[in-house]
Amino acid sequence: MKTNRREFIKISSIGAGGIILSSPLINLLGKPEEHKDEKRAKRYPTYCEVCFWKCAGWVYTNEEKGEEKIWKIIGNEDDLHSNGRFCPRGTGGVGMYYDEDRLKTPLIRVEKDGVQSFKEATWDEALDLIAKRLKEVAKEYTPECIAMFSHGSGGKFFSNVLKAMGSVSISAPSYAQCRGPREVAFIATYGKGIGSPEPTDIKNTKCLVLIGSHIGENMHNGQVQEMSDAIDDGASIITVDPRYSTAASKSKFWLPIKPATDIALLLAWMHVIINEELYDKEYVEKYTFGFEQLKAHVKSKTPEWAYTITKIKPDVIRKTAHEMASASPAVIIHPGRHVTWYGDDTQRLRAVAILNALLGSWGRRGGFYNPEGIKLKKMPRPDYPKPKRTWRDAHPDQYRLAGLALSSGMCDATIPSPDKDCSYKAWIINGTNLITTLPDQKNTIEALNNLEFVVVIDTMPVDITGYADVVLPECTYLERYDMLRTSKHREPSIALRMPAAKPKYNSKPAWWMAKELANKMGLGDYVPYEKVEEMLDWQLKEYGSSLKEMQKIGVKKIDRKYDDLYLLNGQEYEFKTNTGKIELYSTALEREGFDAMPNYTAHPEPPADFYRLNYGRAPMHTFTRTVNNPNLSDLMEENKLWVNPKVAKKYDLEKDQEIWLENQDGIVSSFAIKVRITQRIGMDSVYMVHGFGGTANKLKRAYGRGGADSELITNVMHDPIMGGTGMRGNFVKFIKNNPHV
Amino acid sequence: MRYGMAVDTNKCVGCSDCVVACQTENNVPLGYARDWIVETVDGTYPNLFLELRSERCNHCDNTPCVRVCPTGASFIGDGGIIKVKPNKCIGCAACIESCPYDARYMHPNGYVDKCTFCDHRLAEGLDTACVSVCPTKCLYFGDVDDPNSEISILLANNKHKTLIPEAGTKPQLFYIV
Numbered sequence: 001m002k003t004n005r006r007e008f009i010k011i012s013s014i015g016a017g018g019i020i021l022s023s024p025l026i027n028l029l030g031k032p033e034e035h036k037d038e039k040r041a042k043r044y045p046t047y048c049e050v051c052f053w054k055c056a057g058w059v060y061t062n063e064e065k066g067e068e069k070i071w072k073i074i075g076n077e078d079d080l081h082s083n084g085r086f087c088p089r090g091t092g093g094v095g096m097y098y099d100e101d102r103l104k105t106p107l108i109r110v111e112k113d114g115v116q117s118f119k120e121a122t123w124d125e126a127l128d129l130i131a132k133r134l135k136e137v138a139k140e141y142t143p144e145c146i147a148m149f150s151h152g153s154g155g156k157f158f159s160n161v162l163k164a165m166g167s168v169s170i171s172a173p174s175y176a177q178c179r180g181p182r183e184v185a186f187i188a189t190y191g192k193g194i195g196s197p198e199p200t201d202i203k204n205t206k207c208l209v210l211i212g213s214h215i216g217e218n219m220h221n222g223q224v225q226e227m228s229d230a231i232d233d234g235a236s237i238i239t240v241d242p243r244y245s246t247a248a249s250k251s252k253f254w255l256p257i258k259p260a261t262d263i264a265l266l267l268a269w270m271h272v273i274i275n276e277e278l279y280d281k282e283y284v285e286k287y288t289f290g291f292e293q294l295k296a297h298v299k300s301k302t303p304e305w306a307y308t309i310t311k312i313k314p315d316v317i318r319k320t321a322h323e324m325a326s327a328s329p330a331v332i333i334h335p336g337r338h339v340t341w342y343g344d345d346t347q348r349l350r351a352v353a354i355l356n357a358l359l360g361s362w363g364r365r366g367g368f369y370n371p372e373g374i375k376l377k378k379m380p381r382p383d384y385p386k387p388k389r390t391w392r393d394a395h396p397d398q399y400r401l402a403g404l405a406l407s408s409g410m411c412d413a414t415i416p417s418p419d420k421d422c423s424y425k426a427w428i429i430n431g432t433n434l435i436t437t438l439p440d441q442k443n444t445i446e447a448l449n450n451l452e453f454v455v456v457i458d459t460m461p462v463d464i465t466g467y468a469d470v471v472l473p474e475c476t477y478l479e480r481y482d483m484l485r486t487s488k489h490r491e492p493s494i495a496l497r498m499p500a501a502k503p504k505y506n507s508k509p510a511w512w513m514a515k516e517l518a519n520k521m522g523l524g525d526y527v528p529y530e531k532v533e534e535m536l537d538w539q540l541k542e543y544g545s546s547l548k549e550m551q552k553i554g555v556k557k558i559d560r561k562y563d564d565l566y567l568l569n570g571q572e573y574e575f576k577t578n579t580g581k582i583e584l585y586s587t588a589l590e591r592e593g594f595d596a597m598p599n600y601t602a603h604p605e606p607p608a609d610f611y612r613l614n615y616g617r618a619p620m621h622t623f624t625r626t627v628n629n630p631n632l633s634d635l636m637e638e639n640k641l642w643v644n645p646k647v648a649k650k651y652d653l654e655k656d657q658e659i660w661l662e663n664q665d666g667i668v669s670s671f672a673i674k675v676r677i678t679q680r681i682g683m684d685s686v687y688m689v690h691g692f693g694g695t696a697n698k699l700k701r702a703y704g705r706g707g708a709d710s711e712l713i714t715n716v717m718h719d720p721i722m723g724g725t726g727m728r729g730n731f732v733k734f735i736k737n738n739p740h741v
Numbered sequence: 742m743r744y745g746m747a748v749d750t751n752k753c754v755g756c757s758d759c760v761v762a763c764q765t766e767n768n769v770p771l772g773y774a775r776d777w778i779v780e781t782v783d784g785t786y787p788n789l790f791l792e793l794r795s796e797r798c799n800h801c802d803n804t805p806c807v808r809v810c811p812t813g814a815s816f817i818g819d820g821g822i823i824k825v826k827p828n829k830c831i832g833c834a835a836c837i838e839s840c841p842y843d844a845r846y847m848h849p850n851g852y853v854d855k856c857t858f859c860d861h862r863l864a865e866g867l868d869t870a871c872v873s874v875c876p877t878k879c880l881y882f883g884d885v886d887d888p889n890s891e892i893s894i895l896l897a898n899n900k901h902k903t904l905i906p907e908a909g910t911k912p913q914l915f916y917i918v
Contacts, residue, residue, distance in 0.1 A: 036768070038865065072765040074874065085876050088758040094765055216754030221876055228752045228877035244782075246754045249791035256787040619756035631764065634771045635757045644786060679786045 009109065009118055009466045036062045036071055044500035045076065045554025047485045049153055049477035050089040050096065051622040052174065053197060053221050054485050055082035056555045057090065059478055059500035070097050070478060070501050078555040080222065080489040081197060087219040088620040088635060095631035096459065096476045097501065101699055103461055103473035104505035118471065123508065123516070126470050131520035133453040133469070134165070137426045143167050144389040145425040147410050152431020153482040153497070154457060154474055154510025161518045162428065164526040166385040169394070169424065171405035173437040176724050182335040184401050184722040185349030188586045190362055191576030193403070195371070195488060200332050202226035205366040207327035209238045209320075211262055211352065213336040216246040219619040220337065236327070238320050240265065243614065243642070243687055244680040253320050259612050259685055260342050260603040260728065261310040266351035267600060268306035269321045271298040273358050278325035280360030287568060287575075288357055290585025290597075297597045309600065328359040330366025343717030343726035346401075347598040350586065354598070357582045363568030370567045372560050373488035377542045379528050379535055394424075399723035400592060406723045408716075411438055414447035426453040430510070431474070433624045435463040436694065436710040439725050457510065461698040462624050473507040475499075480509035481532045484539060484550075490565060492558040494543070496536070496550040594721055603717075603729060605684075610664060610731035611647070612685035615709040623691040627702035638706035640676035642687040648677045651734050660735040663712040668739050670695060673707030686732065744820040744858055745885035745913035746872075747892050747901065748794050752879035755780055755793035759871035759880065766859065766870035773846050775856040776871055792918070795871065795880060798823060798844040798856040799904065799912030806836035806845065814853070820884070821913060822860055827852040841908040858882070885913060 043058040056079035062071045073093050077084035086093075106126035107118040121129075137146060143166035148159060151172050159170045175183075183193035202208060203226040215227050227247070231237070237251040240262065248254040257265060273279050274295050284291055303314035324331045333355045339345050353362075361367025391405035394413035399406065411434075414424040427448075438444045448454060448467045456468035465471045474480075478500050485495040503509065511532040518527045529535040537547035545556055567573060574580045578587040590596040606612050620626070620635040627633060641661070643653060653659065658672035671693045681687050693708030717726030755778045763775050776797035783790045800823050807815045807823065814829035815836050825836075825845075830852035837845045837853060848854040859869035867873065872880045883892035896915055903912045 038867075072762075085874055085878075086758070087876050088756050088761050091758055091765065091874055092761045216756070216877075219756055219876070224754060224756075224876050225878070228754075228879065231752050232878075244786070244789045244791065246791070246793065249789070249793075250751065250754075254787070254789075619754065619758075620761070630771055631761055634764075635761060679782055679784060679789055680791070682786055 009116055041071060042068065044498055045495070045551065046073070046477060046497045046500065047495045048073075048086065048090040048093060050093050050626060051219070052151075053081055054487065054495070055079060055086055055090055055221050056485065056495035057082060057086055058554065061500055068501065070094055076495075076554045078493075078553070078557055079495065080491065080493060080557075081487075082221050083225060085221070085225065087221045087224070089219060089622055089626060089632060090221070092620065092626075092629060092631035092635070093478065095629035097478045097504065099460070099628060099630055101461065101628055101701075102459055102476075102505065103465070103471060103507065105473060106506070107468075107471040109469045123506075126472060127513070127516050127520055130455055130470055131517060134426060135521060137452055138165060141425050142388070143385075144169065144387050145423070146428070147171070147391075147414070147424040147426070148428040148430070149173065149407055149410070149432055149434055150430040151437075152474075152510075153477065155430040156483050157510045157514035158428055158430055158457065160526060161514050161521070161523060163384045164518065164523040165521070166387050168387050169391040169405060169410055171391060171407040171410055173407040173432055173434070175404040176402070176406040176408045176722075177340055177437060177439070177727075178338045180402065180404065180406075180722055181339050181345035181719055181724045182337075182349040182352075183403055185346045186335065186353050187403065188346075188350060188401070188577075188588050189353035189357065189583055194335050197222055197487065197489065198335065198337070199369050199371040199488070200226075200334060201366050201369045202332060203229040204330060205230055205235050205327070205332050206330040207236050207238065207324050207332070209240070209324060209331070209333045210247050211240045211334065211336060212341070213334050214241065214245040214247050214616055216250070217619055218337065218617040236323055238323060242682050242685055253316065253323065255312050255316060255320065256682060258309070258311045259614065261600070263344065263348050263351055263598055264301070264306045264309040264600040265312060265317065266348070266355060267298050267301035267598070268303045268317050269324070270294070270351070270355055270358060271301040272303060272318055272321035273325055273355070274298060278321070278328075279358040280328055282570075283329070283360035283568065284358060286570070287573065287582050289577075289579040289581035289583050294354065294584040294597060309602075324359055327366070329361050329364035331359050331361050332356070332367055333359075333361070340719070340724040341726050341728040342603050343719050343724070343729075344601060345719050345724050345726060346721040347595060350589075351598040354584050357584060360568070362582065363566060363573075365566045369490060369565050371488035371490065372492050372562065373486055374492040374494070374543070374558060376484060376486060376494075376539045379538055381526050381528050395723065399721070401588065402722040407434070408438055408725045409723050411444055411447045415443070415450055423450070425451060426455075427451055428455045428457070429464055429468075430457045433462040433464050435467075436624050436691070436708060439710070439713040439716045439727050441711055442714070457513065459507070460625075460628060461696055463694055463696045466696065472513055473505065474513070475503035475507035475509055479503040479507070481511060481536060482509075484536060491560055494540070494545070494550065494556045494558070496547075496554055498551060589721065592721070606731040607664070610733050612728070613661075613663070613709060613712055613730045613732045614685050614687045614728060615690045616687065618689040621689065621691055624694055624702070625691075627691050627694065627705070628699040630701065633701045637701065638674065639689040639692040640674045641707060642676050642678050642681040644681050644683045645677050645679060647683055648675065651736075653677065653734065653736075657736075660739055661707065661712060661732040662735055662739075663714060664731045665714045667712055667714050668735065669693065669707050669711060670740075671704045671707060672738070742820050742884055743886040743913065744800065744822055745883070745892060745915065746797075746800075746858070747881040747895055747915040747917055749879040749881070749899075749917040750792050750794050751917065752877040753793045753795060754877055756876065758874050758876055759795045762870045762874035763856075766862075767857070769854070770849055773848070773854070775854065794916055796842065796844075796904070797871075797914065799842055799910065799914040800856075800858065801913065802911035803909060805839040805841075805910065809835040809839045811835065818860065822858045823855070824857055824860070825853050825855060827854075841905045841910060842912075
């Protein structure tokens with residue numbers, strides 16, 4: 001049975017709207033606020049969920065009128081991700097809890113007289129329906145036809161249920177839409193990916209090279225802190241960016257490169273470093289494979305050659321190459337994080353990896369350290385059934401080097417086509433607003449329309465909730481337990497997240513939802529605990545700690561097992577590559593039919609009257625996750641379109657003028673964006689912060705505020721190596737009169 | 742004893758963490774702020790200079806805000822911290838007008854509010870909320886009268902400026918440039 005076209009339901013169609021309370025901070029008696037006292041406050045450990053850096057900290061609560069209320073969040077001094085200092089988003093995380101627009105109760109899609117809307121439901125009704133529909137999909141098709149997309153801590157609990165059903169199609173958009181190419185490139189080169197947090201030894205570096213990475217605007221906490229330490233210690237920074245980013249303004253050298261030409265610059269740097277014999281000879285000889293091939297490969301890639309492509313002057317290319325070489329091995333050519341730009345991203349990141357190898361920075365102090373983490377035991381549970389199909393079957397014979405599931409690949413495979421015999425029939429979406437996360441919204445919506453069943457688990461009524469059959473309101477990270485954080489760092493550690501307050505409204509933690517769902521599906525054995533605390537305590541006791549201890553300390557630092565933070569100081573070392581060496585010449589890529597060494601290829605230029613659409617981050621926001629947060633939207637309530645003054649003059653644009661954008665495919669932005677006229681951007685591109693301009697009208701502070709880059713990204717350049725979705729080949733022109741009237 | 746603050750503009754990334762930390766620590770109502778970020782851009786692409794800095798009350802030595810206050814609500818506290826007694830404030834806003842730095846705002850409860858250098862935290866031996874949260878550690882706080890304090894040593898060794906020195910207010914907020 002085919003369901004009707006999935007109408008996008010704006011969650012406004014739920015009964016009466018909530019009453020807007022005036023801020024509880026304002027009393028009308030004119031009485032000054034008393035200072036809250038840290039000594040009388042209670043504190044609860046957490047790790048942050050406002051971004052993926054997962055800093056550990058303390059949530060302070062205070063008693064107000066006999067009620068314990070969340071007051072503030074500060075960093076945990078023992079935490080290596082934050083060093084006791086939260087970023088603005090973590091500090092403003094209190095707003096995630098207080099946001100009055102939160103999802104409040106389960107919702108079920110209903111149809112009456114041909115009109116679809118949501119009705120409020122009990123947890124039993126919602127979970128019963130999910131259990132029933134998932135079982136039906138599994139029966140009618142196969143369990144493998146159920147897919148999950150997750151970018152939130154709660155996803156772990158749902159993926160357990162999905163695996164118990166027999167599907168492993170579980171993806172995070174943080175791979176194919178973000179950091180995937182760098183992982184594949186570094187695995188191809190060093191046999192090891194970068195991971196998160198990036199093991200860049202920034203605080204000990206002498207030279208930090210940023211290519212399109214705007215640290216300071218992307219607020220990846222530990223990294224921002226270490227960049228500041230490096231500035232204190234006199235390190236030089238080289239920033240390659242067509243935009244005068246914050247990092248560019250801190251740099252000894254800013255290279256305002258012509259967009260989409262980075263590989264040419266990287267090849268020219270290699271040329272200078274090899275040609276002038278500035279590379280780390282001992283390191284290259286001992287640890288690398290393919291140097292002679294690389295030398296021949298970059299022989300003709302002179303700075304003069306690169307100048308014609310990148311517009312960076314040859315002497316600047318040479319000077320910056322010398323700067324890096326003189327810092328070697330304490331130099332970092334930073335791999336970046338969001339690297340899905342032009343579809344040849346794995347090759348660009350290969351060039352970054354190779355340049356680091358020439359300078360001997362991998363495994364060296366001031367370059368890349370060797371992180372260490374711990375693995376916690378898992379409570380015994382039955383084995384998962386072995387799936388007959390996996391996410392790899394979503395794109396047969398393609399992207400074989402992808403290490404993780406591709407969200408975009410699974411989305412594409414949901415749209416039926418003659419060459420696929422089983423497309424996905426049901427999606428579970430946790431903590432990711434797929435509408436703005438995946439490029440080409442039309443494609444995403446078409447996939448959604450083809451689904452039999454969609455569940456969305458979120459804390460906020462973001463765009464994607466409007467496409468759900470059932471919406472489950474998750475409580476915020478401040479109100480729940482989650483899995484323990486055990487990410488790798490300079491030292492291993494464990495961090496605990498526990499509730500600092502009871503779940504507001506009728507929201508619930510993911511562990512509870514997943515457990516109830518498993519029970520209703522007859523999969524209760526896979527969740528071998530009544531309360532998640534039992535499981536956490538069991539894991540911690542297996543490790544020699546306890547939940548009680550962790551509730552007191554929040555973070556447990558553990559000594560390294562191995563004294564190999566910097567592991568390539570002449571020691572013997574076998575890399576997990578085909579040759580056992582750092583592969584300057586990649587045998588794995590060659591075997592798959594790709595270039596074994598990176599080549600520059602020209603990318604399309606914006607046509608007349610069009611400008612390349614670049615996008616990025618603001619330090620106080622994490623995509624749509626934060627745009628409605630009362631504290632964070634108070635710091636930045638909308639994005640603006642950065643336009644060079646000469647461009648603004650050409651089109652007679654004024655400061656703060658509201659305009660619309662149309663892209664190369666005729667897609668027009670839904671909402672107006674204000675113009676920011678600034679010298680900080682060149683004449684061939686425009687720029688906006690990602691995450692604004694949302695269509696979810698229940699987000700009172702965010703709805704229609706600013707522009708959405710994501711709706712204008714319809715030209716997607718797929719990385720043939722791993723399926724990453726290159727998103728920086730979209731061009732926009734200005735529309736001055738409202739196209740929607 | 743004279744409290745002062747230094748902001749290293751070479752490190753500040755303008756993230757606004759100081760703003761939100763102050764708001765939560767001090768119950769500053771949303772829509773208002775005791776500290777804020779200023780960005781200045783000079784030059785023409787690609788020859789540019791950007792300065793990002795965290796601003797707040799300058800806790801001046803020469804205080805127009807205290808002088809114009811008709812009720813004595815604005816006063817100079819210990820260590821030169823300029824404060825407002827909410828109960829004595831009649832909300833006339835003369836101090837807001839007189840401040841060259843626009844560092845005061847009218848609290849919705851009807852009194853003037855401003856940065857206190859978190860003196861309630863200083864009393865506990867803690868740093869101000871903004872200093873303790875700053876991810877780039879670009880904020881320094883201390884006794885500028887003591888030549889051996891971290892802030893005095895920092896100012897002695899680094900080129901710095903104050904804002905609107907021509908107003909003659911002798912500000913105690915210093916910007917390392």
